Amino acid sequence: MIWNQNKECMSIDQMHDLQGKRLQKLVKKVYHSTPFYRKKMQEMDITPGDIRTIEDIVKLPFTTKQDLRDNYPCGMFAVPNSEIVRIHASSGTTGNPTIVGYTRNDLEIWQECIARCLAAYGLTNNDIFSVSYGYGLFTGGLGAHYGAEFLGATVIPASTGNTEKHVKLIRDLGITGIASTPSYALYLAETIEKMGIDVKELKLRTGVFGAEPWTENMRREIESRLHINAYNLYGLSEIMGPGVAYECECKNGSHIAEDHFYPEIISPDTLENLPAGQKGELVFTTLTKEGMPLLRYRTKDLCSIMEGECPCGRTNVRISRIMGRSDDMLIIRGINVFPSQVESVILGMPEFEPHYQLIVDRINNLDTLQVLAEVRKEYLSDEISGMLALKKRLADKLKSVLTVSVDVKLVEPNSIERSSGKSQRVIDKRIMK
Amino acid sequence: MIIKQLSIFLENKGGRINEVAKTLAREGINMQAFSMAETADFGILRLIVSDVEHAVEVLRKADFAVMLTDVIHAQCPNKPGGLAEILDKMALHDVFIEYMYAFSEGDTANIILRPTDMQKCIEVLEK
Numbered sequence: 001m002i003w004n005q006n007k008e009c010m011s012i013d014q015m016h017d018l019q020g021k022r023l024q025k026l027v028k029k030v031y032h033s034t035p036f037y038r039k040k041m042q043e044m045d046i047t048p049g050d051i052r053t054i055e056d057i058v059k060l061p062f063t064t065k066q067d068l069r070d071n072y073p074c075g076m077f078a079v080p081n082s083e084i085v086r087i088h089a090s091s092g093t094t095g096n097p098t099i100v101g102y103t104r105n106d107l108e109i110w111q112e113c114i115a116r117c118l119a120a121y122g123l124t125n126n127d128i129f130s131v132s133y134g135y136g137l138f139t140g141g142l143g144a145h146y147g148a149e150f151l152g153a154t155v156i157p158a159s160t161g162n163t164e165k166h167v168k169l170i171r172d173l174g175i176t177g178i179a180s181t182p183s184y185a186l187y188l189a190e191t192i193e194k195m196g197i198d199v200k201e202l203k204l205r206t207g208v209f210g211a212e213p214w215t216e217n218m219r220r221e222i223e224s225r226l227h228i229n230a231y232n233l234y235g236l237s238e239i240m241g242p243g244v245a246y247e248c249e250c251k252n253g254s255h256i257a258e259d260h261f262y263p264e265i266i267s268p269d270t271l272e273n274l275p276a277g278q279k280g281e282l283v284f285t286t287l288t289k290e291g292m293p294l295l296r297y298r299t300k301d302l303c304s305i306m307e308g309e310c311p312c313g314r315t316n317v318r319i320s321r322i323m324g325r326s327d328d329m330l331i332i333r334g335i336n337v338f339p340s341q342v343e344s345v346i347l348g349m350p351e352f353e354p355h356y357q358l359i360v361d362r363i364n365n366l367d368t369l370q371v372l373a374e375v376r377k378e379y380l381s382d383e384i385s386g387m388l389a390l391k392k393r394l395a396d397k398l399k400s401v402l403t404v405s406v407d408v409k410l411v412e413p414n415s416i417e418r419s420s421g422k423s424q425r426v427i428d429k430r431i432m433k
Numbered sequence: 434m435i436i437k438q439l440s441i442f443l444e445n446k447g448g449r450i451n452e453v454a455k456t457l458a459r460e461g462i463n464m465q466a467f468s469m470a471e472t473a474d475f476g477i478l479r480l481i482v483s484d485v486e487h488a489v490e491v492l493r494k495a496d497f498a499v500m501l502t503d504v505i506h507a508q509c510p511n512k513p514g515g516l517a518e519i520l521d522k523m524a525l526h527d528v529f530i531e532y533m534y535a536f537s538e539g540d541t542a543n544i545i546l547r548p549t550d551m552q553k554c555i556e557v558l559e560k
Contacts, residue, residue, distance in 0.1 A: 375442070375498070382440035382502040382547070383531055384470050384477060409474045412444050414496050 003119035003151075004112070007259045008314045015315065019054040019262055022287040027051045027060065030293055033078040036071055037061070037295060057262065057285060058273060062296045065098065068238065073099045076292050084291055089137040090237045090336060097137070100237050101291040107146065109288055110240055113257045114147020117246035120255070120312075121206050121231045123177050125152025128203075132166065132180035132188075133211060133334070135159045139241030140211050140334065144179045144233075147243060153177070160184065163191045170202055177206040179233070179242075181334040182214035182222060186365030189225035199227050208233050210242050211334035212367075213322045219251075234319070238297055239284050245319055253306040253318030260288045263317065264296065265305050268326040276305045281326050282319065300327045328426065330360055332367045335404045339425050342371055345397050351379040351390055355416040361429040370407045371398060377413055435555070436506045438545065439480040439488055442498040445471065453478060456495045462488045466545055468534035479534070481506075481545060504547050507558055511542040519544065519558070526557045 002008050010018070028048040030037040040061040041047065050059055068076060073096070077084065085104050089097040102110070123129065129148045133140030141159060148155045156175060158166050167188070169175060180188070185207055192199055204226060210233035222230045234254050235242035244261050245254035256263050264273055265280040274280040282299045286292075302325060306318040330337045339358055346352050353374040361368050373394060381387050391408050398406040417424070443449045450469070457464060466481040482488045485501070492499045509515040516535070523530065531547040548554035 377498055377500075380440075380442050380498050380500050382438075382477060382479070382500055384472060387442070387475065387477070388472065410442075410444075411475075412442060412496075413498050415444065 001119045001122065001124065002313065003116040007257075008116060008255070008316055010259070010315055012315060015258065016054050018259055019287060020052065020056075022259075023054055023057060023262070023285065024048070024051055026285070026287055026289075026293055027295070029290075030078055030295065034076060034293075036067065036075060054262065057264070057296070060285075060295045062271065062283070062298055063294045064298050065238070065300070068098050069096060072096045074101065076294070077101050078293050079103055079290055086142075088139045088142075088237055088241065090139075098238060100139070100241075103290040106240075106289055106291050109260055110143060110243060111146045111150035113240070113243035113260065114144060115151040116257060117231075117233055117243055118148060118151050118153070118177075118208065120246055120248045120314075121177075121208060121229070122249065123148075123151060123153060123206055127151075127153045127176045127206070128156065128173055129153040129177040129179070130156035130158040130166065130170065130175050132158045132160055132178055132184055133242075138334075139235070139237040140179075143235070143241035143243060144208070148177075148179075163188060164195060167192050167195055167197065170204055171197060174203040176203050177208065178204060178228075179208040179210075181211045182209040182218050182230070183212065183333060183362065183365055183367055185209060185222045185226060185230070186218070189222070190365060192226075199225070202227075204228050207231065210234060212331040215321075232321070234322070236299055236301075238292075238294065239286055239299075240289070244284070248310065248312040248314060250310055250312050253310070253320055255310070255314050255316040255318050258316050260286070262287055263305065263319065265303070266298075268302075274304075276307045279304045279320075279323060282322075300325050300329065302326055330358070330369075330426065330428065332360065332369050332402075332404050335402065337369065337402050337404060341401055342398060343425075345394070345401055346371075346373060349394065349397070351376060352394070353413060353416075356425070357416050358426045359429065360426065367430065368407065369402075369404060370409055372409050372411045372416060374413050374416055375410055434506050435503050435551065436481065436545075437485045438502045438504040438547075439478075439482060439485065439492070440500045440502045441478040441480070441492065442500075443476050443478055445474055445476055450478060452495075453480075453492065453497065456491055456497070457482065457488060460487060460491050462491070466534065466536050466543065468532075468545075470532065479532075479545075502547065503551060504545050505551065505554055505558070507544045507546060509542050509544065511537045511540050515542055516544065522557050522560065523548075523554070526553065528554045528557055 031048045083103045084101040086102045088100045131144045135141030207228045207230040219230050231247045234245040245256040262285040264283040268281045282301045283296050301322045303320045357372040359370040395408040463483040468479045470477045529549045533546045535544045
């Protein structure tokens with residue numbers, strides 16, 4: 001079903017017109033309300049009057065994650081605190097999380113965007129829908145939750161953890177749809193099998209998966225093991241959260257809610273716009289955001305804009321699957337992890353050499369992160385208990401910074417390869433085909 | 434008697450202990466006692482050797498993480514109840530043992546002890 005026929009199927013000319021008008025208004029707003037953007041625009045010698053159509057967007061400055069960090073915590077907000085009704089945060093690389101503020105309007109648009117996604121997956125107010133993203137600072141849980149309520153579905157805030165209880169609820173309540181990370185879906189399938197429940201007896205038929213990149217192979221596996229249709233949901237907290245783009249029944253690319261989020265694909269090297277079909281870095285401008293509007297935010301996600309019309313009837317442009325990152329960010333169980341976060345923890349502890357390695361794997365369908373750390377000779381202990389305490393201290397610190405569990409492995413001094421050039425800090429064993 | 438023990442931090446991977454043994458063999462250093470404490474991913478090899486300083490030097494050169502630890506070498510008759518007599522004394526005087534290992538030669542058993550309190554342990558053993 002198409003939730004918002006008017007916006008999702010708008011003619012391309014009308015859409016460009018709408019985007020242009022919204023961009024004009026947005027640029028005026030940030031110029032006057034966000035000192036960061038005013039300064040940037042003045043440096044580039046542009047004024048809001050220079051922006052008249054959506055094509056003028058290329059004149060505007062880019063925004064990076066570093067800019068958000070430099071303006072921590074609320075420097076990018078464009079409204080006074082009295083208008084902010086919610087804050088979310090994602091993990092940061094230098095101890096500071098990225099803070100995102102939403103006005104009441106922002107939350108309304110967010111739930112509308114999620115409703116568009118869920119409707120595209122065939123969900124309706126007759127569905128019983130469990131949200132198995134983490135609830136809390138992470139945008140996944142509450143974002144999907146309110147969108148599903150807005151759709152009118154019966155929402156089960158299952159969150160993560162206690163999977164056996166979740167399976168029981170899926171069976172006993174007749175849950176028909178679920179939102180989670182794709183890796184959690186496979187873990188769920190395994191739990192169902194272990195509990196001796198026949199998946200065909202469950203009413204589950206639709207899965208909404210996002211927060212980490214996944215593959216067609218993984219889709220096939222999830223669909224056959226859970227007996228559902230599995231759809232991609234794309235989003236990022238800096239822009240809004242889940243719901244920025246979504247698949248339709250065609251399962252061929254994700255439609256962007258482009259009346260709210262204007263997409264560009266740029267070359268990460270030249271920063272020039274790339275034509276449809278070419279792979280580059282995805283950039284978003286939040287056309288209607290009030291709390292924390294962003295101009296040309298560089299997502300670092302690599303993908304392409306797809307050419308041609310989608311048979312579903314939606315005219316909103318589609319992006320391909322995310323094919324990688326233009327930085328070194330890892331996504332572990334839906335959580336963003338930068339190797340530099342691990343480095344800052346290790347360098348902050350005198351017991352360890354500044355050499356480390358991250359080994360990422362997927363074991364029993366769950367992402368695992370192992371950190372190899374070298375203990376400095378002078379901090380070695382002759383007693384196992386002393387070494388285990390040291391190992392635990394590092395694991396605890398990493399957990400608190402990364403918000404994801406880490407398996408620390410203490411290794412012998414000088415055992416991690418030193419290389420003069422770019423050392424291989426990360427070994428990602430997950431097969432992404 | 435207080436003696437020096439070599440403690441070597443080793444990752445649990447095939448052939449590591451053998452590499453220690455070979456390094457010492459090449460230099461003509463004899464291992465007199467040997468014990469391995471292990472966890473899932475690492476272990477600590479504890480050694481008593483004939484020439485401590487030389488052993489430390491060659492092992493460090495070969496990039497092993499070697500520490501020197503003071504331990505107590507005690508002896509008792511190699512017969513039933515020999516060890517129990519020593520341990521009774523320890524328990525009576527509240528001397529805790531971090532770890533220990535033993536080997537016997539003929540009529541004598543040699544015990545290597547790492548107590549939490551070295552001085553107290555020696556006093557108790559001398560009683």
